[in-house]
Amino acid sequence: xxxxxxxxxxxxxxxxRQLFHEIxxxxxxxxWIVIIISVFIGGIMTIQFAYSMANPIYPRTLxxxxxxxxxxxxxxxxxxxxxxxxKIGSNITSEIGTMRVTEQIDSLExxxxxxxxxLILPKIVAVVFIFPFLYIISVFFGLLxxxxxxxxxxxxxxxxxxxxxxxxxxxxxVTFSLIKSLFFGFxxxxxxxxxxxxxxxxxxxxGSASTKAVVNTNILILxxxxxxxxxxxx
Amino acid sequence: xxxxxxxxKSFDDVAVLKNVSSQFSPGLTNLIIGRSGSGKTVMLKCxxxxxxxxxxxxxxxxxxLVKMHNKERKKIRREIGMVFQGGALFDSLSVAANVRFPLDxxxxxSVKEKQKRVEFCLDHVNIxxxxxxxxxxxxxxxxxxxxxxxxxxxxxxxYLFCDEPNSGLDPETATVIDKLIQDLTxxxxxxxxxxxxxxxxxxxxxxxxxxxxxxxVGWQGTNKEILHSGNEKLNDFIFANKLYAQMREEGEAAGFxxxxx
Numbered sequence: 001x002x003x004x005x006x007x008x009x010x011x012x013x014x015x016x017r018q019l020f021h022e023i024x025x026x027x028x029x030x031x032w033i034v035i036i037i038s039v040f041i042g043g044i045m046t047i048q049f050a051y052s053m054a055n056p057i058y059p060r061t062l063x064x065x066x067x068x069x070x071x072x073x074x075x076x077x078x079x080x081x082x083x084x085x086x087k088i089g090s091n092i093t094s095e096i097g098t099m100r101v102t103e104q105i106d107s108l109e110x111x112x113x114x115x116x117x118x119l120i121l122p123k124i125v126a127v128v129f130i131f132p133f134l135y136i137i138s139v140f141f142g143l144l145x146x147x148x149x150x151x152x153x154x155x156x157x158x159x160x161x162x163x164x165x166x167x168x169x170x171x172x173x174v175t176f177s178l179i180k181s182l183f184f185g186f187x188x189x190x191x192x193x194x195x196x197x198x199x200x201x202x203x204x205x206x207g208s209a210s211t212k213a214v215v216n217t218n219i220l221i222l223x224x225x226x227x228x229x230x231x232x233x234x
Numbered sequence: 235x236x237x238x239x240x241x242x243k244s245f246d247d248v249a250v251l252k253n254v255s256s257q258f259s260p261g262l263t264n265l266i267i268g269r270s271g272s273g274k275t276v277m278l279k280c281x282x283x284x285x286x287x288x289x290x291x292x293x294x295x296x297x298x299l300v301k302m303h304n305k306e307r308k309k310i311r312r313e314i315g316m317v318f319q320g321g322a323l324f325d326s327l328s329v330a331a332n333v334r335f336p337l338d339x340x341x342x343x344s345v346k347e348k349q350k351r352v353e354f355c356l357d358h359v360n361i362x363x364x365x366x367x368x369x370x371x372x373x374x375x376x377x378x379x380x381x382x383x384x385x386x387x388x389x390x391x392x393y394l395f396c397d398e399p400n401s402g403l404d405p406e407t408a409t410v411i412d413k414l415i416q417d418l419t420x421x422x423x424x425x426x427x428x429x430x431x432x433x434x435x436x437x438x439x440x441x442x443x444x445x446x447x448x449x450x451v452g453w454q455g456t457n458k459e460i461l462h463s464g465n466e467k468l469n470d471f472i473f474a475n476k477l478y479a480q481m482r483e484e485g486e487a488a489g490f491x492x493x494x495x
Contacts, residue, residue, distance in 0.1 A: 011339055103322040110282060110395075111336055112311035
């Protein structure tokens with residue numbers, strides 16, 4: 001399928017139009033859910049770090065540091081990818097799958113259009129493009145969640161939290177996670193697209209393909225997370 | 235004209251088409267009929283190049299589809315219009331955008347020219363301008379078929395294929411769709427092939443009828459001859475509906491149409 005997807009488009013203008021549409025529908029529409037989840041998780045992590053570091057031997061700045069590193073290294077890349085696999089992935093499978101069972105894909109083929117490329121390539125490019133931005137947004141709002149929750153609940157002061165998130169900062173962690181987010185973006189778009197494109201039957205099969213797509217996307221994300229962490233971080 | 239010569243097609247050693255030959259002339263509504271599972275859909279897909287034939291030739295005028303490479307096939311597909319059973323309109327596009335889609339994809343027309351062409355096509359299938367902005371989910375089944383026909387003729391095709399164009403429609407709307415396809419075929423002198431098992435369509439617009447039985451040509455003729463063919467398999471197919479048996483007995487075959495019934 002991938003060889004068909006990356007073939008030269010019939011008309012670049014139409015592909016670009018489709019690309020902007022996908023960036024909007026798959027990416028921009030996901031920003032709010034990323035913000036909401038990140039703010040809450042950032043806040044929850046801050047409270048949990050404070051709880052596990054209750055011993056006065058630990059400096060309070062560790063709370064900010066722990067929240068920051070967890071967000072940067074794992075949560076904002078991997079967890080957001082897993083959540084997006086559910087949101088974007090099921091959307092892609094059901095959209096393409098419905099187009100398959102209602103003969104819309106056959107219709108494109110008969111017009112002489114490379115349907116795999118026209119339908120899938122803009123989605124892959126859009127998701128790979130938007131994922132690093134979602135990652136950055138998630139880190140920012142996660143830290144903000146901690147900044148609000150920590151002082152409000154009294155577990156850490158603003159000064160300690162801010163000092164913590166600035167302490168021992170390695171920019172490579174961000175680079176590492178941005179690389180991960182590119183891989184995850186590709187997986188989140190391509191695996192569900194594959195399941196949708198090759199679905200056969202009716203509405204029931206589209207639903208079951210959607211489930212399979214999300215499950216397998218999640219497994220692949222975790223597998224690649226392990227591989228990339230081993231390759232890039234140790 | 236489209237001509238198929240001695241085509242064979244099988245799936246996993248099950249022969250679906252066996253030595254099928256026929257000609258489909260321009261300006262006529264050519265119908266392929268047969269029972270479910272007789273091989274007519276496979277045949278249509280073979281003619282369209284969606285299935286590769288095992289043996290035989292498929293000629294679009296003087297071009298043999300079987301020997302063509304992908305690039306040449308793409309070219310020929312731009313001369314083809316197709317109306318699918320369910321319409322196959324793109325859900326995310328409005329009625330007008332659906333018809334404009336092939337124009338956007340394959341022509342260098344200006345926005346104004348495209349708009350004019352879209353209006354022309356939709357007007358030809360009797361779609362009111364007020365419906366141009368509606369989405370497929372907001373229109374009726376009959377309207378969907380008409381929009382699908384408008385999209386199919388947008389690029390002024392030489393060849394028009396229709397897969398059961400009036401399935402799921404009420405008899406009156408089905409008649410309108412049949413008549414529409416026949417009128418457009420005459421007006422644009424297209425080679426039109428319709429895959430159907432609707433006997434009303436056969437009687438009404440079957441200027442050339444090819445009956446497929448168990449993957450072979452069972453009978454070939456016109457709607458004027460079909461009720462008196464003397465072909466046993468064809469008779470079993472047609473007269474499964476008692477109305478046609480009664481018609482034959484009453485000798486009313488000639489000129490019979492749904493409206494008269």
